[in-house]
Amino acid sequence: MSERGLQTLRGFYRNYIKKYYEDAHRAKAEKRPVAWVTSTFPIETLQAMDIFPVWPENFASVCAARQASVALCERAEKEGFSRDLCSYSRCVLGSMFGEEKDLPEGGLPKPDFLVTTTCACDTHLKWFQVASRMYKAPLFLLDVPYNISGADSNSLEKAHIEFYVSQLEELFSSLEKQTGTRLDKNKLRDTVALSNQTSELWMEIQDYRRNIPCPMDARDAFSAVFFMLCIPSAQLAVDFYTTLRNEVRERAKNKVGVIENEKFRLIWDNLPLWFNLKIFEYLNSLGAVVVAETFSHVWAGNLDPSKPFESLARKYLPNFANASVKRKIDMVLSLAKDFSVHGIILPANWGCRMMSIGETIVREVVYKKLGVPSLIIDVDSSDWRNYNEAQVKDRFETFFETLNRKQ
Amino acid sequence: MRALQWFRDCLTSIHDVARGWKSQGKPVIGWTCTYTPEEVIYAADVLPVMVVGDLGGTKLADAYMPSNSCSFARSCFNAALRGDYDYLDGFVESNSCDNRGKIFDMWAHYTRIPNIYFINTPHTNTAKAHEFFYEEVVKFKEWLENTLGKPIFDHDLKKAIEVYNTNRLLLKKVYDLRMKHPPLISGAEALEISLSSTMTPKEEHNELLTQLLNEIPSSSSLPKEGVRLLVSGSVMDNTELIKIIEAVGGSVVADDWCTGSRYFWNLVDEGDEPLRAIARRYLDKVPSSFMYSHEERFKHVVEMAKRYDVEAAIIFVLKFCDTHMFDAPLLRDELKALGLPVLYLEWEHSMSGIAGLKTRIEAFIEMVGGVK
Numbered sequence: 115m116s117e118r119g120l121q122t123l124r125g126f127y128r129n130y131i132k133k134y135y136e137d138a139h140r141a142k143a144e145k146r147p148v149a150w151v152t153s154t155f156p157i158e159t160l161q162a163m164d165i166f167p168v169w170p171e172n173f174a175s176v177c178a179a180r181q182a183s184v185a186l187c188e189r190a191e192k193e194g195f196s197r198d199l200c201s202y203s204r205c206v207l208g209s210m211f212g213e214e215k216d217l218p219e220g221g222l223p224k225p226d227f228l229v230t231t232t233c234a235c236d237t238h239l240k241w242f243q244v245a246s247r248m249y250k251a252p253l254f255l256l257d258v259p260y261n262i263s264g265a266d267s268n269s270l271e272k273a274h275i276e277f278y279v280s281q282l283e284e285l286f287s288s289l290e291k292q293t294g295t296r297l298d299k300n301k302l303r304d305t306v307a308l309s310n311q312t313s314e315l316w317m318e319i320q321d322y323r324r325n326i327p328c329p330m331d332a333r334d335a336f337s338a339v340f341f342m343l344c345i346p347s348a349q350l351a352v353d354f355y356t357t358l359r360n361e362v363r364e365r366a367k368n369k370v371g372v373i374e375n376e377k378f379r380l381i382w383d384n385l386p387l388w389f390n391l392k393i394f395e396y397l398n399s400l401g402a403v404v405v406a407e408t409f410s411h412v413w414a415g416n417l418d419p420s421k422p423f424e425s426l427a428r429k430y431l432p433n434f435a436n437a438s439v440k441r442k443i444d445m446v447l448s449l450a451k452d453f454s455v456h457g458i459i460l461p462a463n464w465g466c467r468m469m470s471i472g473e474t475i476v477r478e479v480v481y482k483k484l485g486v487p488s489l490i491i492d493v494d495s496s497d498w499r500n501y502n503e504a505q506v507k508d509r510f511e512t513f514f515e516t517l518n519r520k521q
Numbered sequence: 522m523r524a525l526q527w528f529r530d531c532l533t534s535i536h537d538v539a540r541g542w543k544s545q546g547k548p549v550i551g552w553t554c555t556y557t558p559e560e561v562i563y564a565a566d567v568l569p570v571m572v573v574g575d576l577g578g579t580k581l582a583d584a585y586m587p588s589n590s591c592s593f594a595r596s597c598f599n600a601a602l603r604g605d606y607d608y609l610d611g612f613v614e615s616n617s618c619d620n621r622g623k624i625f626d627m628w629a630h631y632t633r634i635p636n637i638y639f640i641n642t643p644h645t646n647t648a649k650a651h652e653f654f655y656e657e658v659v660k661f662k663e664w665l666e667n668t669l670g671k672p673i674f675d676h677d678l679k680k681a682i683e684v685y686n687t688n689r690l691l692l693k694k695v696y697d698l699r700m701k702h703p704p705l706i707s708g709a710e711a712l713e714i715s716l717s718s719t720m721t722p723k724e725e726h727n728e729l730l731t732q733l734l735n736e737i738p739s740s741s742s743l744p745k746e747g748v749r750l751l752v753s754g755s756v757m758d759n760t761e762l763i764k765i766i767e768a769v770g771g772s773v774v775a776d777d778w779c780t781g782s783r784y785f786w787n788l789v790d791e792g793d794e795p796l797r798a799i800a801r802r803y804l805d806k807v808p809s810s811f812m813y814s815h816e817e818r819f820k821h822v823v824e825m826a827k828r829y830d831v832e833a834a835i836i837f838v839l840k841f842c843d844t845h846m847f848d849a850p851l852l853r854d855e856l857k858a859l860g861l862p863v864l865y866l867e868w869e870h871s872m873s874g875i876a877g878l879k880t881r882i883e884a885f886i887e888m889v890g891g892v893k
Contacts, residue, residue, distance in 0.1 A: 195846065198841055199847065236844050237843055240847035257643050259641045262616075462589070467591070467618075
């Protein structure tokens with residue numbers, strides 16, 4: 115099945131991820147400013163200030179893929195951090211307590227400062243508070259209102275946008291003080307424009323996955339989303355996605371799919387099992403293909419370079435991680451319709467409240483509205499001790515039997 | 522002592538006071554987070570009550586809430602599904618933790634309770650956060666006025682502030698009874714008192730506290746002084762664990778619960794415009810662990826440890842309470858730096874695994890007591 119993977123993604127880890135960590139360590143060695151950052155933080159701000167963004171979450175997924183995460187989680191647990199915490203955070207905290215030479219990609223370069231936001235979860239703030247204390251490095255927080263009405267980027271409350279924008283202004287002045295460099299407004303505009311271009315290409319790629327058969331699988335998507343998440347404002351991202359778009363478009367035109375006879379087209383919610391991306395090949399072997407991940411559909415935003423601050427607010431505030439479950443339901447409903455989906459996989463991540471509570475509502479409402487069933491599975495993104503493969507496979511097989519009967 | 526007995530009874534039948542209030546034809550609104558500006562509710566002649574759980578298991582809730590969600594939240598939700606809170610005329614939730622944001626959805630979707638409202642609560646207390654939260658409190662007041670069909674006047678708010686501040690000052694006096702050697706009330710009694718405050722009309726509670734303070738000095742049955750302990754954690758809505766500690770030679774003389782000292786430690790400024798003063802009090806109070814200023818809480822705990830002359834501390838972390846799970850090792854280090862022995866325990870709200878906790882608590886108190 116793996117030969118059905120996209121050419122453009124061959125050697126992705128070696129060519130891009132490994133290189134990204136080499137760049138990060140080089141930036142640190144050259145004394146350029148290095149900041150730790152979390153997802154849903156407006157990364158464009160750092161890129162506009164030439165601050166090298168380091169992504170502990172990405173590092174945790176790298177450790178999981180290299181089967182190194184559990185040993186690191188255990189180190190954090192030994193220091194008193196509960197085993198029920200987010201495995202991303204335990205893995206990275208664990209990496210801070212040990213020898214750097216043991217770590218994948220030489221570990222994370224130490225931060226000069228850290229930035230995070232409440233836009234996804236409490237864990238981001240709490241985890242970074244711990245790191246900030248440990249490294250004696252300042253922590254800047256973008257405090258985000260919760261999107262309780264489940265508004266999309268066009269219907270956000272004015273007060274929420276204003277609160278966000280005013281904090282961006284404060285953030286830039288903190289970053290200026292921290293780095294001793296003034297924000298160049300033109301550079302911000304360019305950065306935002308580049309990010310917008312990356313977003314458009316990424317969404318175009320996703321749209322080709324509506325085709326039957328679907329030309330791109332979840333495994334490739336979860337790798338390729340790296341640029342969207344971590345360095346969207348880079349020519350490298352635009353170039354890579356252009357090549358990827360061309361390949362996916364070509365496949366769609368020639369009706370080349372991940373699998374030939376698609377029995378079940380699926381949506382995959384939340385995170386994958388980074389330590390076991392082969393699960394997607396297993397699904398393929400049962401005639402199933404993941405045609406859309408909610409994760410691939412939350413990082414894009416229409417950014418208007420003439421209104422960078424407001425655009426960033428409208429891009430990040432509606433992220434479903436920061437919203438009433440209505441927001442996720444809306445997204446799943448529209449994906450299910452647009453991508454001709456038969457079933458929805460809702461993985462509940464052991465260390466993540468935000469990704470676990472409310473999934474029963476998603477399942478209920480989506481079934482009521484579209485008759486599309488969902489499967490909730492207990493998993494963990496990086497700690498395989500919270501994952502029972504035999505049980506999960508069993509549940510998949512039962513779920514597909516149900517789908518079969520329906521069809 | 523009559524007052525102490527009243528507080529104890531209040532906790533054995535937690536809905537009685539609210540039902541009594543309802544029988545006068547007045548509404549009751551439930552809340553779960555101590556960042557809810559209760560004064561605004563009280564000013565409308567509505568009884569605000571903290572929604573709490575019980576030890577009876579969470580069978581109903583488990584059908585909808587996963588086993589890796591906050592066990593306190595699951596217990597509260599279970600009580601709501603069972604109909605225990607059907608008397609509520611409204612329910613207020615906030616985003617003060619990841620569980621809570623989603624609990625709003627759960628209550629709105631699965632329970633019969635009408636008028637579910639959400640207060641957006643910042644995690645910082647900068648000038649801008651204060652401005653944002655003030656507007657949230659204004660909107661909350663307007664929502665209450667619309668829902669109840671009557672205005673809330675400034676003089677109502679001022680009166681509520683006064684009554685609430687009195688309650689806070691009295692609670693502090695009651696807490697200070699534990700500065701004495703031996704402490705004049707037990708830790709379990711102190712928790713009964715602070716918890717009952719979250720579900721009793723404050724004017725009535727103030728009378729009972731005054732009565733208690735008059736009764737105490739004449740008391741001849743003082744509890745025996747054990748190892749003086751500080752306890753810390755998120756929420757503690759029953760006295761089981763404290764009773765275990767005090768049965769094996771501990772005296773709980775100070776706490777850092779959101780249902781204990783953090784509930785009442787700070788006052789509302791009575792000189793300011795009432796709504797502004799209320800909003801300000803909540804964002805500036807001794808912070809909960811979800812706040813950016815979490816180190817202020819560590820300072821509060823350290824001050825309490827000194828003020829109440831404690832010999833050791835127990836940090837209780839409620840299962841799946843992320844913000845406290847991250848803070849616990851840091852707080853442990855702060856307390857150890859004071860030279861205090863610290864025990865760190867994770868507990869399930871349902872008290873499953875209580876036997877193991879009891880053994881560890883007993884060994885810890887024995888160890889500290891032996892050194893003494």
